[in-house]
Amino acid sequence: MKILVINSGSSSLKYQLFDMTDKSVLVSGLVERIGADVSGLKHKKHPDTDTEQVFVEEKGMPDHKAALERVVELIVDPDKGVIASAEEINAVGHRVLHGGDEFIAPSLIDDKVIATIEKFIPLGPLHNPANLMGIRVAMKMFAVPHVAIFDTAFHQTMPAEAYMYALPYELYEELRIRRYGFHGTSHKYIVREGAKQLGKNPEDVNLITVHLGNGSSMAAVRNGKCVDTTMGLTPLEGLLMGTRSGDIDPAVIYFLHQQKGMSFDEIDTLLNKKSGFLGVCGMSDMRDIHAAIEKGDERCKLALEMFAYRNKKYIGSYLAALGKVDAIIFTAGIGENDDVARAMSLEGLEGLGIVLDLEANGKRFSEAGLISAPESAIQVWVIPTNEELEIAEQTMEVIKAS
Known part of the structure; x- marks a missing residue:
């Protein structure tokens, strides 16, 4: 199974393509300054120890659609890529900053999930709109399952005494003002790996x-x-x-x-x-x-x-x-x-x-x-x-x- 991981920022797009049979990275890269006159792209074909496997270019990419289209071109390029067709990609995983208290686990993206991510834009005004932009562009390009991985999800097991602020309770009920936590994907990975090291x-x-x-x-x-x-x-x-x-x-x-x-x-x-x-x-x-x-x-x-x-x-x-x-x-x-x-x-x-x-x-x-x-x-x-x-x-x- 090949999974494309996308982290969409307001003017950037990070990506990695994994072969999950051995959890190896096939290609990775970053597009920066999307929407500027000249965008920068760095694309690595792994293993990245060979400097000839790194491709860098600067060209105009007016939006995330153009950026992702260029990424796909490189992924399937006979020299710079690793697959013959985008149809070899089985799924796309998206990093999403804020899932509020409604997402305690990764979710298969549908209209309801998209609407909920939109609902939490006030809690993640810089990141959630950019994450949604990447999701919408990718869903049009890849007719495969898309999954949202929330930065806040790992922390939703906190008990109320840890996540509540001592403010009028109505503010929590009305505006969901509470502690959510971030970097959850990193913390969860470290828990898995830490447990493994401890046997x-x-x-x-x-x-x-x-x-x-x-x-x-x-x-x-x-x-x-x-x-x-x-x-x-x-x-x-x-x-x-x-x-x-x-x-x-x-x-x-x-x-x-x-x-x-x-x-x-x-x-x-x-x-x-x-x-x-x-x-x-x-x-x-x-x-x-x-x-x-x-x-x-x-x-x-x-x-x-x-x-x-x-x-x-x-x-x-x-x-x-x-x-x-x-x-x-x-x-x-x-x-x-x-x-x-x-x-x-x-x-x-x-x-x-x-x-x-x-x-x-x-x-x-x-x-x-x-x-x-x-x-x-x-x-x-x-x-x-x-x-x-x-x-x-x-x-x-x-x-x-x-």
């Missing part, structure tokens, strides 16, 4: 999954199911991120409006795009921040310390929420590659049974690796995430069940 079934493990990247989130997982997560109504809540503030006193919003005369749109932009690492030290890429710290930049040092301290606080709170934890698992760009950030996030937690093996932690990981010391009561792992493969696997599960 257990997912329903038998308690984990803290730590997804650290430009966007960061953490999940408390009991018996394989999410019982709490750091992100909330939107991806703004929780950990300190590349350009997002994470947790703040809500009164800051009113204070900025009152003292600076800022509009609510301006404050929203400030919190989502001008805060986090960027706001504190003027940089959002962790590699740049580490380089600046080595040169004595105190603001970058402060930003890293704030990041690690926030991570540590959430890890501690999730240890308390779960009671028993089998493993803490780091993933995503920073989580997989930044040994300093990992060590700082766990520093001083030896009394809680978390002991890092500093030599193991200093390694680079292309696959799962144990970084805790033998005497650590709680194992610590680095496991590279693979959201696209998780989307493909969930798509295949839906098709087999339908």
Whole structure:
């Protein structure tokens, strides 16, 4: 079975084609700046270790339809592609940001699913319209099952005491204001892989999954199911991120409006795009921040310390929420590659049974690796995430069940 995975953004289209017989990636790519005068496309025919297998071009692509048509041309191209015809694609899996509290699992896309995704546009105003655009274009091009994989779905097992805000209850009833959580596809993949590394079934493990990247989130997982997560109504809540503030006193919003005369749109932009690492030290890429710290930049040092301290606080709170934890698992760009950030996030937690093996932690990981010391009561792992493969696997599960 061949499954095409699509992640449609407002001006971008990411794609991967999987052969699910061995879960291998056949081709992958990214179209950027859709709608601009010149769009950029990068297309890889796997294995991607051969540089000749990478094709790059710049050309005008006025909309997602034109972008997807060009992607299909490349997938079936005798030199750049891997299949003879688009008819060899058996299904399409779509990443969708927000499924509200109505989707707790992946869903076969029909008119009702599309209408529900539309209903939750106010909760995902930037992403859901773009996701729908990709779905509609792809459904016209491929007469095969299409499956929506929701970023929020994994977290819908949270109990009410974890997902409710202490606001007037009518606001929840009327507007569905509650905590939803995001990065669910990544967290679910890590739970599966983490359980495998521990030699257990997912329903038998308690984990803290730590997804650290430009966007960061953490999940408390009991018996394989999410019982709490750091992100909330939107991806703004929780950990300190590349350009997002994470947790703040809500009164800051009113204070900025009152003292600076800022509009609510301006404050929203400030919190989502001008805060986090960027706001504190003027940089959002962790590699740049580490380089600046080595040169004595105190603001970058402060930003890293704030990041690690926030991570540590959430890890501690999730240890308390779960009671028993089998493993803490780091993933995503920073989580997989930044040994300093990992060590700082766990520093001083030896009394809680978390002991890092500093030599193991200093390694680079292309696959799962144990970084805790033998005497650590709680194992610590680095496991590279693979959201696209998780989307493909969930798509295949839906098709087999339908």
